[in-house]
Amino acid sequence: MRTIKLALRNLFGAGLRTWLNVFVLSMAFVMIIFFRGFLSGWDHQAKHDMIEWEIGESQFWQETYDPFDPFTLNESHAVIPKQYNQLIEDGKMTPVLITQGTIYPDGRMQSVLLKGISTRNNVIALPTDMLDTEGEEINAIIGTVMAKNSKLKEGDYVVLRWRDVHGTFDAVEIKIAAIFDCDVPSVDAGQIWIPLQSLQQMMGTPNEATILISGVDHAEEAYPAGWIFKSQHDLLSDIEELIKTKSIGGSIMYVILMLLAMLAIFDTQVLSIFRRQREIGTFVALGMTRGEVVRMFTVEGAMHAVLAMIVGAIYGIPLFWFMATKGIAFPVEATQDFGVALADVIYPVFSMMLIFGTSLLVLITTAIVSWIPARKISRMKPTDAIRGKLQ
Amino acid sequence: MKKITLIILAILPLITLGQYPDGKEVLDRIDKNMTADRTVTKASMVVHGRRSDRTMEMITYTEGERSYSEYLAPAREKGTKMLKLEDKLYIYSPSTDRTIQISGHMLRQSMMGSDLSYEDMMEENKLEDAYDAVVTGEEKIEQKRCYILELIANKKDVNYYMRKVWVDTERYIPMKEELYAKSGKMLKTTILSDIRQVDGRWYPYKIAFKDMLKSGEGTEFIVEEISFNKEIPEHLFTKGALRK
Numbered sequence: 021m022r023t024i025k026l027a028l029r030n031l032f033g034a035g036l037r038t039w040l041n042v043f044v045l046s047m048a049f050v051m052i053i054f055f056r057g058f059l060s061g062w063d064h065q066a067k068h069d070m071i072e073w074e075i076g077e078s079q080f081w082q083e084t085y086d087p088f089d090p091f092t093l094n095e096s097h098a099v100i101p102k103q104y105n106q107l108i109e110d111g112k113m114t115p116v117l118i119t120q121g122t123i124y125p126d127g128r129m130q131s132v133l134l135k136g137i138s139t140r141n142n143v144i145a146l147p148t149d150m151l152d153t154e155g156e157e158i159n160a161i162i163g164t165v166m167a168k169n170s171k172l173k174e175g176d177y178v179v180l181r182w183r184d185v186h187g188t189f190d191a192v193e194i195k196i197a198a199i200f201d202c203d204v205p206s207v208d209a210g211q212i213w214i215p216l217q218s219l220q221q222m223m224g225t226p227n228e229a230t231i232l233i234s235g236v237d238h239a240e241e242a243y244p245a246g247w248i249f250k251s252q253h254d255l256l257s258d259i260e261e262l263i264k265t266k267s268i269g270g271s272i273m274y275v276i277l278m279l280l281a282m283l284a285i286f287d288t289q290v291l292s293i294f295r296r297q298r299e300i301g302t303f304v305a306l307g308m309t310r311g312e313v314v315r316m317f318t319v320e321g322a323m324h325a326v327l328a329m330i331v332g333a334i335y336g337i338p339l340f341w342f343m344a345t346k347g348i349a350f351p352v353e354a355t356q357d358f359g360v361a362l363a364d365v366i367y368p369v370f371s372m373m374l375i376f377g378t379s380l381l382v383l384i385t386t387a388i389v390s391w392i393p394a395r396k397i398s399r400m401k402p403t404d405a406i407r408g409k410l411q
Numbered sequence: 412m413k414k415i416t417l418i419i420l421a422i423l424p425l426i427t428l429g430q431y432p433d434g435k436e437v438l439d440r441i442d443k444n445m446t447a448d449r450t451v452t453k454a455s456m457v458v459h460g461r462r463s464d465r466t467m468e469m470i471t472y473t474e475g476e477r478s479y480s481e482y483l484a485p486a487r488e489k490g491t492k493m494l495k496l497e498d499k500l501y502i503y504s505p506s507t508d509r510t511i512q513i514s515g516h517m518l519r520q521s522m523m524g525s526d527l528s529y530e531d532m533m534e535e536n537k538l539e540d541a542y543d544a545v546v547t548g549e550e551k552i553e554q555k556r557c558y559i560l561e562l563i564a565n566k567k568d569v570n571y572y573m574r575k576v577w578v579d580t581e582r583y584i585p586m587k588e589e590l591y592a593k594s595g596k597m598l599k600t601t602i603l604s605d606i607r608q609v610d611g612r613w614y615p616y617k618i619a620f621k622d623m624l625k626s627g628e629g630t631e632f633i634v635e636e637i638s639f640n641k642e643i644p645e646h647l648f649t650k651g652a653l654r655k
Binding site for chain 2: 124126127128129179181183184186187188189190191192
């Protein structure tokens with residue numbers, strides 16, 4: 021307790037020098053928490069949106085389907101396994117048939133991924149009820165990115181050309197029934213959603229699908245032959261990898277920020293040990309052990325971190341609270357072209373774990389940096405120190 | 412009297428049909444003109460764009476299901492090579508020194524900005540093998556009497572379900588062709604002209620393609636030189652030939 025009191029008194033006594041160090045450290049501290057909170061918020065948002073719009077609880081893929089290999093699309097369809105008919109009937113699973121097509125908005129040729137989905141889908145958030153039609157007309161829904169790129173509006177008609185399962189061309193006019201706003205590019209960019217039954221008929225593949233999106237987890241079940249099970253974890257692994265990469269990239273920035281702050285504290289410690297040799301000698305002469313003096317100087321340095329936390333909290337908490345409630349807005353163009361699930365507004369998530377973890381890291385680093393120059397004290401001769409002789 | 416008129420009206424189309432040659436026979440004669448075991452063609456392709464036209468020159472060697480093309484001009488495209496081996500299409504680009512296989516949605520893209528897609532290049536069925544043909548009437552195109560031939564696919568794996576071809580009744584060469592989707596929508600038209608006799612067969616030296624779903628003025632394919640059934644070096648139909 022005595023050490024802490026002395027450390028605090030010395031710190032406050034140093035005045036502006038202490039507060040400059042504390043401010044720089046608090047900035048590093050707030051910036052690190054902010055960036056980690058931002059990444060954490062993006063992680064939460066991306067996963068939430070992907071589950072809601074694309075993934076569901078789990079999926080089954082026809083065994084040859086590979087979303088990154090267009091070579092596989094022609095063969096990637098199979099009859100929906102009978103064992104899932106009840107789940108589909110109950111609205112807990114939705115089959116999706118995927119093929120390629122071409123649209124001609126205003127006479128421009130544009131390749132699209134054509135996806136057929138049940139109009140009664142309630143596993144993912146796509147507004148598939150808008151696909152319902154009374155006549156022969158084929159209704160389609162597209163995302164905002166697709167609408168922007170193809171210059172299509174709600175109510176527009178566009179010629180769609182595709183090849184059936186045997187490779188024969190067919191073409192028909194479809195109506196853009198609705199445009200949905202979604203942050204997940206893998207259900208939006210370059211894609212047109214039409215009713216499953218229509219696509220099955222167009223392709224000549226009745227009752228077939230490419231993927232089955234399930235609202236329940238099938239991890240413990242036996243899978244049907246010809247289909248591969250994909251858990252939610254498998255389907256989210258790409259975004260997790262991306263966030264991890266961003267996080268590693270971000271740590272370089274943390275290191276730079278911390279280095280700057282630690283350099284300031286290290287310099288302060290070196291200077292203060294040099295200038296306070298008489299004081300150190302007096303402490304030892306009065307009966308303090310060298311270890312106690314080293315501890316006192318280390319605590320004094322580490323107290324910078326404690327003060328930085330307090331100062332950081334004064335301006336950081338309102339800032340974080342504001343960002344967590346209002347979010348950080350991104351220009352629409354930036355989010356659309358990013359290629360991964362990125363919302364227009366990201367709400368950073370500042371968990372207790374994140375704040376305590378970062379605080380502990382800063383505290384330990386500061387303590388170590390403060391202790392390194394303080395070790396010199398243990399090699400000082402008290403008599404020389406009292407005399408102020410340089411050592 | 413009414414009955415007689417009805418009978419005459421019912422029989423009339425049959426009589427008219429009887430006047431025309433068998434569709435299969437017409438197709439056979441078209442195929443004899445248009446297809447050969449081996450062809451070497453030097454041609455230019457003029458793409459009529461919205462703002463300007465682009466002309467590309469190329470030489471193409473074809474043997475059955477295999478073909479090899481090399482672009483000779485303009486400078487930007489010079490050295491670009493295409494190799495079609497059965498159902499696979501490879502393109503070599505000299506600027507990147509890379510060979511890529513065109514597949515999936517890329518096949519549906521326009522070839523060099525023209526009205527032809529890579530898929531059109533892949534089509535190889537002889538008309539007679541893939542379609543049932545019926546001559547449905549006659550019409551004059553460029554002062555030439557033509558049979559109107561309606562072709563309905565008899566195989567499932569053809570690009571176009573229905574074709575309508577106007578065939579010169581004397582030379583048995585298509586003068587015009589319309590390609591339809593299964594739904595009946597017209598997808599492409601082709602107009603063939605400048606018909607000349609080469610190696611004892613008639614061949615169109617100018618073919619104008621138009622993608623009816625796409626805006627633009629279409630693409631012209633102008634044959635400069637063509638030879639049939641001459642030996643083609645085997646090495647041209649290998650991927651190795653692309654990088655030479």
